[in-house]
Amino acid sequence: MGQRSRGPCRMPLQPRCLAILLPMALGLLAGCRREAPPGWRQHDLADPGLPRRSEAELSRCAGRLRLPAEEARPAHPSNFGERQPRDVLGRRVPHTPMLVVLHESVLSAPATLVLFRTAHPKDEDQVSYHVLVDRSGRRLRFVPDGQRAFGAGMSAFGDATVRIRPTSVGSINNVALHLSLETPADGRGDGDAHSGYTPRQYEAAAAQVLLWQGRFGIPLSRVTTHAAVDRSHSRYDPRSFRWDRFRAAYDKAAASCGWHAYANGLASW
Numbered sequence: 242m243g244q245r246s247r248g249p250c251r252m253p254l255q256p257r258c259l260a261i262l263l264p265m266a267l268g269l270l271a272g273c274r275r276e277a278p279p280g281w282r283q284h285d286l287a288d289p290g291l292p293r294r295s296e297a298e299l300s301r302c303a304g305r306l307r308l309p310a311e312e313a314r315p316a317h318p319s320n321f322g323e324r325q326p327r328d329v330l331g332r333r334v335p336h337t338p339m340l341v342v343l344h345e346s347v348l349s350a351p352a353t354l355v356l357f358r359t360a361h362p363k364d365e366d367q368v369s370y371h372v373l374v375d376r377s378g379r380r381l382r383f384v385p386d387g388q389r390a391f392g393a394g395m396s397a398f399g400d401a402t403v404r405i406r407p408t409s410v411g412s413i414n415n416v417a418l419h420l421s422l423e424t425p426a427d428g429r430g431d432g433d434a435h436s437g438y439t440p441r442q443y444e445a446a447a448a449q450v451l452l453w454q455g456r457f458g459i460p461l462s463r464v465t466t467h468a469a470v471d472r473s474h475s476r477y478d479p480r481s482f483r484w485d486r487f488r489a490a491y492d493k494a495a496a497s498c499g500w501h502a503y504a505n506g507l508a509s510w
C-alpha cells in the first residue's frame with residue numbers, strides 16, 4: 242500500500258514523518274556543501290586518428306627538409322606554464338597539443354626576445370610563443386612543446402576552449418602550439434597590412450607545422466590563425482599572411498617527407 246493512503250505527515254517528530262523529512266533535510270545540506278555547477282560545458286576535440294611519427298622519422302624528415310636546427314631562446318618562466326590536466330573542479334580537460342596557431346610578432350625578433358625574457362609577475366603582461374620564425378627563416382625556440390605558451394588569451398577553436406578556472410574566460414592555450422612570424426619593418430604599428438613574410442619564413446613555418454603534425458597527429462584543418470581563434474575581438478594577426486604561399490611551401494615539405502596523411506582536405510573532424 243502507498244504512503245499517501247495513510248494520511249498526511251502532520252507532526253515533524255513522529256517516526257514516520259522523520260523517515261520522510263530526514264532524507265530531505267540531509268539532501269538539502271549535501272546540496273549546500275556541493276560547489277555550484279559552473280554554467281559551462283567541457284568541449285573537446287575528437288581524436289583525428291592520424292599517425293604519430295617516431296623520433297627517428299621526425300629527424301629523417303627534418304633532414305630531407307634541410308631544416309637548420311632550432312635555436313634555443315628560453316622565455317622567462319613567468320611567461321609560460323604547465324598544460325593543465327584538470328580544472329579547479331577536478332574535471333579532466335584536454336591538455337596535449339591538438340592545434341597550431343599562427344601569429345606575427347609585430348615587434349622585431351630581438352625585441353620579442355627581450356619581451357619574453359623579461360619577468361612578468363602580472364597575468365595580463367605574460368606572453369610567449371613556442372617558436373618564432375625570423376625574417377631569414379631561423380626558428381627561435383622560446384617554450385618547449387610540452388609546456389603551455391601564453392599565445393592567445395580569450396580564444397576558442399569553433400566551440401572548443403578550455404577553462405582552467407570557473408571564473409576565467411576560455412583559452413585554447415592548453416591545447417595549442419603557437420608559431421609566430423617576425424613582422425617586417427613596415428608592420429611595427431597598428432596598420433591593417435604590411436609587406437608580408439619572406440619565402441624562407443613560409444618554408445620554415447611549413448616545415449615546423451609538418452613536424453608538429455607528425456609528432457602530435459594534428460590535421461592541417463587544425464592549423465589556424467590568432468585572428469581566427471581570438472574571442473576578445475582585438476587580435477587580427479598574422480596580418481598580410483598568404484595561405485596560398487604557406488600551402489605551396491607545405492605541400493613541397495609534405496612531399497619531401499612522404500607525409501600526405503595530414504592534409505586530406507577535410508574541413509573538420
Ligand SMILES: [Zn+2]
Binds near residue numbers: 343344345392467
Ligand atoms: Zn597573436
